[in-house]
Amino acid sequence: xxxxxxxxxxxxxxxxxxxxxxxxxxxxxxxxxxxxxxxxxxxxxxxxxxxxxxxxxxxxxxxxxxxxxxxxxxxxxxxxxxxxxxxxxxxxxxxxx
Numbered sequence: 001x002x003x004x005x006x007x008x009x010x011x012x013x014x015x016x017x018x019x020x021x022x023x024x025x026x027x028x029x030x031x032x033x034x035x036x037x038x039x040x041x042x043x044x045x046x047x048x049x050x051x052x053x054x055x056x057x058x059x060x061x062x063x064x065x066x067x068x069x070x071x072x073x074x075x076x077x078x079x080x081x082x083x084x085x086x087x088x089x090x091x092x093x094x095x096x097x
Contacts, residue, residue: 040061
């Protein structure tokens with residue numbers, strides 16, 4: 001059976017977030033053949049196009065983790081009818097060429 005790598009983002013930066021607990025539960029319930037890797041977002045600097053020529057190490061690690069993944073899972077709360085700022089920042093970093 002092939003192994004599929006699933007990168008996952010926890011949208012809340014809080015270490016005791018219920019979303020982190022939900023991600024752990026989802027991983028325990030996942031079928032065999034899925035390998036999960038959390039893609040950390042807590043230490044990313046705020047995105048700026050000034051970095052486009054030379055990404056910081058945290059952003060390079062995020063982009064590498066995304067590229068190693070066959071699928072991406074988002075486990076996130078809703079903040080003010082939108083996604084949390086930290087997750088939006090991570091998506092901004094990940095979407096840069």
